[in-house]
Amino acid sequence: MTDPRPTSTDVLVVGAGPAGSAAAAWSARHGLDTVLVDMAVFPRDKTCGDGLTPRAIGELQRLGLEDWLRAHTVNRGLRAHGFGQTLHLPWPGGSLPAWGSAVARTELDDHLRTTAIKAGAQAIDGARAIDVRMSGDQVAAVVFRAGEDLFEIACQRLVVADGVRSPLGKVLGREWHRDTVYGVAGRSYVASAMSDDPWISSHLELRDEAGTLLSGYGWIFPLGTGEVNLGVGALATAKRPAEIAVKPLMRFYAEQRREDFELSGGLRMPASALLPMGGAVSGVAGANWALVGDAAACVNPLNGEGIDYGLETGRLVAEELALGSELGVVWPELLREHYGEAFSIARRLAGIATVPKVVAALGPPGMRSDWLMTLALRWMGNLVDDADRDRAARVWRWAGRRSIVRDARPPFS
Structure with missing residues (x-):
């Protein structure tokens, strides 16, 4: 019987989350023979x-x-709670859409993977990438394990999209530097009568059971399915680690919000993760390979979001693959061009926010100003696009330029 697995391909993508599936979809649309592999x-x-x-x-x-x-939930913006205030902050629009959504990753990632397959990529699941075979300075093939079976897929180009831990990235020399801010987060699903709420909610005054103010926030994102995604996140650095028990904190947060959000029952599928943020990794590319999405620490240091960066970097790397670019040279520079300044200033601001006294001092006056919080939403939510030329966008880019020249370790280095 012939093994249905391919033995070689133009582009091999390891990891079928948003970054990997986007890279595979765009690569296939550019006419490149593409294989998408995931361990799950x-x-x-x-x-x-x-x-x-x-x-x-x-x-x-x-x-x-x-x-x-649009067949799923659609939201208008952010409802921000904290320090005795509640503000409704619509998505600002501008060069970006003026609406948001929320889709459970079980469904979103499966649909994105199907989109890549429909574009022409061949998908293999249940195979873990464990090693590479090199030819000089290039990756010639990736070694996979599926059960007890080992097999190789040779490739001309390799895209590594295997998530925050990036085991294949580590094989290739990727290193995570924890001297800048990183995230500690947990999420769960809870039944709610407000599952169709047109606003996502963030509680910027996050406290533990002892009443201690923490450097983080809680969230409730309606899914339109009878449930909400409920979670908590905290910011940390190597000097100021987040000494919290995520799952107990998440349960306490849920009890605090139970009446307001009409929650019922317990937490379903609680899970937690560490998040490298703001390009806090080195070794993001080599002669014919590149890291994208979470593997390249493309996670917003101010709100923990990574899906948008994953989708973007998947598209951008596919464009470079289609051009035949020298990835080891082009890819780190492209990441710095697109995200370096914004990540630098965001890391700096997030690092300041790891000091609870700063949160306590700045939180109340900030929450009393719709204008300040609208500005914060735009900056914190990664809603400044390259096409934006208004004053808020110019200030953000100005701050980023001045921040990055002061970095001991700039993003992606």
């Missing part, structure tokens, strides 16, 4: 807040998925 059998879960901000919506529109998305 789909559909599979992924620890995530499930929120899709306007930047992610824009990328999903590019993939032709707007009608599919």
